[in-house]
Amino acid sequence: xxxxxLLLFLHIxxxxxxxxxxxxxxxxxxxxIAFLHGEGGWSTEKLVALCNHPNPSLRIxxxxxxxxxxxxxxxxxxxxxxxxxxxxxVLSVFFFLLRNPSIPxxxxxxxxxxxxxxxxxxxDFLTSNLQTRYLSGNPQGFTHQSVMAYYTWKPGDYEPDLxxxxxxxxxxxxxxxxxxxxxxxxxxxxxxxxSSSEKVYLENVTPNRMAIEEVxxxxxxxxxxxxxxxxxxxxxxxxxxxxxxxx
Numbered sequence: 001x002x003x004x005x006l007l008l009f010l011h012i013x014x015x016x017x018x019x020x021x022x023x024x025x026x027x028x029x030x031x032x033i034a035f036l037h038g039e040g041g042w043s044t045e046k047l048v049a050l051c052n053h054p055n056p057s058l059r060i061x062x063x064x065x066x067x068x069x070x071x072x073x074x075x076x077x078x079x080x081x082x083x084x085x086x087x088x089x090v091l092s093v094f095f096f097l098l099r100n101p102s103i104p105x106x107x108x109x110x111x112x113x114x115x116x117x118x119x120x121x122x123x124d125f126l127t128s129n130l131q132t133r134y135l136s137g138n139p140q141g142f143t144h145q146s147v148m149a150y151y152t153w154k155p156g157d158y159e160p161d162l163x164x165x166x167x168x169x170x171x172x173x174x175x176x177x178x179x180x181x182x183x184x185x186x187x188x189x190x191x192x193x194x195s196s197s198e199k200v201y202l203e204n205v206t207p208n209r210m211a212i213e214e215v216x217x218x219x220x221x222x223x224x225x226x227x228x229x230x231x232x233x234x235x236x237x238x239x240x241x242x243x244x245x246x247x
Contacts, residue, residue: 005076006051007173007192008069009062012134014092015082016178021062023185027194028059036063048072067168068137079171080192083131083237084178086230087212087223090118090127095209114210115219124226132229135165162229166236175237187245 009024011017024033034050051061051073070077084092094117097105105126109117118127125133169175174191176184188194215223224231 004059005078006058006073007060008065008077008079009060010067010079010081010134011062011064012081012083012089012131013064014089014096015084015131016176016181017062017082019181020082020185020188023189023194024060024062029057031057032059034058034061034063036061036065051075066134066137067165078173079168080174080176080188081135081169081172082176082178082181082184083135083169083234085234086129086131086227087215087220088179089130089230090223090227091212091215092209093126093130115216118219118222118226127223128226129160129229132160132162132165132233135168135233136161137164137168160229162232165229165233169233169237169240175240177234177238177241180238180241183245184241187241191244 009017009020011020021035034047036047047061047063047065047069050058052075067079070079091114094109094114097103097109100106101110105123108123109120112120117123120127174188176188
């Protein structure tokens with residue numbers, strides 16, 4: 001395994017990542033995985049040090065990091081990710097935050113309706129082209145500091161770039177679609193050479209969440225306006241998956 005590229009699972013929030021993490025536990029030994037989800041003391045320095053450590057046991061890193069983190073890693077890497085219908089994603093993020101008071105953003109949205117959440121300019125980093133931003137990365141490149149600043153992004157810092165995001169997706173070892181999970185999970189196992197159980201997990205599903213059909217037309221129109229890039233990226237990801245696995 002020493003010459004195997006490090007697999008970076010770029011976990012865009014609320015895109016079936018928790019289910020995939022369960023699959024990773026089936027496939028890899030625990031010491032071969034680094035989970036960067038809610039672990040205390042997480043930092044870019046910690047991630048980079050872990051990836052660049054001479055001990056070759058680490059085989060996969062899973063976490064909410066943007067494309068471009070590999071610029072700080074000395075080992076060869078390969079990426080995989082899942083993308084989701086952006087309307088469903090924003091709705092899922094909202095209701096996930098509402099049932100998790102320990103997350104700092106909870107205080108900012110407590111008492112809000114979904115319409116107010118979408119309308120709040122200060123929450124654009126969660127409601128506007130989130131997936132394109134994760135996948136386009138920073139055109140100036142990343143440093144330890146700029147990766148962390150990425151999570152406080154606001155309009156005007158730097159804009160998500162659809163062309164870059166598409167180019168990056170095309171280079172990924174695997175790109176899945178959350179809504180097609182039952183089809184994508186087997187394809188991912190085959191593409192990545194996994195040989196473990198074929199069990200399908202449905203983890204971290206938000207209970208009692210409103211359906212997208214229940215969202216009022218004005219809010220839906222605003223969601224549409226704020227996620228033009230994500231809608232195009234989602235369509236491209238679907239085409240990419242079908243090209244690779246429709247046979």
